[in-house]
Amino acid sequence: MTDLNQAARHAATAETRGKRTFSIVWVVPIVALLIGGWLAYKAISEKGPTITITFVSAEGLEAGKTKIKYRDVEVGEIERITLNEDISRVVVIAKLVKGSEKYLTDKSRFWVVRARIRGGSVSGLGTVLSGAYIAIDPDKTGKLTRTFTGLEVPPVVTLGQPGRHFRLSTDNLGSLDIGAPIYYRQIQVGQVVGYGFGADGREVDIQLFVEAPYHAWVTENTRFWNASGIDVSLNAQGLKVNTQSMVSIFSGGIAFDVPHGTQPGKEAADNAVFRLYPDRASIQEKIYTVRRSWMLLFDQSVRGLSVGAPVELHGIQVGKVVSLDLEYDAAMKDFYVPVIIAIEPERIRVSNGTDPKLSSDEKAEALLKWLVEERGLRAQLKTGSLLTGQLMVNLEFHPAAAKEKLAHRDGYPLVPTMPGSLEQLQESLTKITSRLEKVPxxxxxxxxxxxxxxxxxxxxxxxxxxxxxxxxxxxxxxxxxxxxxxxxxxxxxxxxxxxxxxxxxxxxxxxxxxxxxxxxxxxxxxxxxxxxxxxxxxxxxxxxxxxxxxxxxxxxxxxx
Known part of the structure; x- marks a missing residue:
């Protein structure tokens, strides 16, 4: 007991401490943590969208260097360039600035800007020194997306440019190309922005853009024609040479105007469709809707006669040649050339009456029967041009000719034919030669x-x-x-x-x-x-x- 008491007396008295206070040592890591969190939040909150663009080639593009620009302002940068799964296209992964999300729709367009020569103009010369970049044409009217297909050819017209789009239909493209100029009275007012096949694949659809305020001159009666190359015409006044510009000679071009004597009409709507005529002279021709098909049967050479050749009556065109073929008559054992012509009655102005007698098939048939049997209507081949040797069909009245009845062949009225002046001359020379051979x-x-x-x-x-x-x-x-x-x-x-x-x-x-x-x-x-x-x-x-x-x-x- 004594030892225990003694030990108790010598035991130390325990100190009682109060509540611990915050140490200043923790201030630095806490501040660093707050700054890091704020920086992380700022980086995440200010991070722009990441998009994917596919191209055919990555020519001129470099990851971490090539920029994405809108009106020469940087809005993004390429992060990585790879190939797709079937290695058919190049995949470009790029990051854009924050706030551009609403413009990334399926109507937005991307293309590579590099030095190009197109439509008589040079673009992208600045990239020769600075390098190529990707341009964006944003449009927030479509559906949001992050995947895009880049354009291989830069668009001629960007979104928001004032003006109006129109479409032209033609049989072939000719020398026209994207960027070809559009002229109005020899002043450039627009460009061709695209082309492709029509819905049926038989015609070419050309898209063009006319800048404001010139688009107001495109009306419902406006006609477009191909102004490519040089227009040369030879008439009674001499030789005439006409062209829109030197650019149109080499790269092609389109011009438009209202035909003489025609009212302009109302202003054409956006994406209105027009017909592209081959030259300026053709826009002056009236549009005829009524056609009557006749057949001509020739037993002579028709070399020089082609589809589209004019059919004239008293020197005035009243139709054109539609088709011509070579036919063998097994019964007669001879060859013939059936020629189908299309007569356009609206070309003939009627005086002293209102009924042209061609408004219906019955009246047209009766009139043709009277012209052939009573007036001696005959068809002949005539030289249309001594320089080219092209032939045309000439309709004339020969009352003294032998009477013939109006016949039909393959459903067409068959108009009698006569040898042309050249054939008659050859026949006369043949007769003279035969007679000379008989002289002793x-x-x-x-x-x-x-x-x-x-x-x-x-x-x-x-x-x-x-x-x-x-x-x-x-x-x-x-x-x-x-x-x-x-x-x-x-x-x-x-x-x-x-x-x-x-x-x-x-x-x-x-x-x-x-x-x-x-x-x-x-x-x-x-x-x-x-x-x-x-x-x-x-x-x-x-x-x-x-x-x-x-x-x-x-x-x-x-x-x-």
């Missing part, structure tokens, strides 16, 4: 040789008589004059001085040196030259009797 030139040359021989003999006799006359007549005439002078001297005393003067003048007129004697000798010389020419002609005909028909043959050149 050998017999004619023999008879002609005999005639010429007799003519030569006769001319020789005439020459001898002329020589005798020249040598014998003059001396006898001189002797007669001497005797006459002697008689005059005898009668001088009785007749008088006047008679003597008269005789002297007579001597001067018929003397050896007189004009009469000189003219007689000159005439004989010319007759001698004529006889020499006749002898040469006779010799030529003996050697070349055919020269009387075909002319004298040229001397052949001496061979070396």
């Amino acid at each position: 030139f050998d017999e004619l040359s023999a008879d002609l040789r005999l005639v010429l021989q007799e003519a030569r003999t006769t001319l020789q006799k005439i020459g001898g008589f002329a020589g005798t006359l020249s040598s014998e007549t003059a001396p006898e005439m001189q002797a007669t004059l001497v005797e006459l002078q002697q008689t005059l001297e005898t009668l001088q005393g009785t007749v008088g001085v006047e008679l003597q003067k008269t005789l002297v003048e007579l001597q001067k007129s018929v003397g050896q040196d007189s004009p009469l004697n000189y003219n007689a000798q000159k005439t004989l010389e010319e007759l001698s030259l004529t006889l020499r020419s006749l002898r040469e002609l006779t010799s030529t005909l003996e050697q070349q009797p055919q020269s009387i028909v075909f002319g004298k043959e040229k001397e052949k050149e001496t061979r070396e």
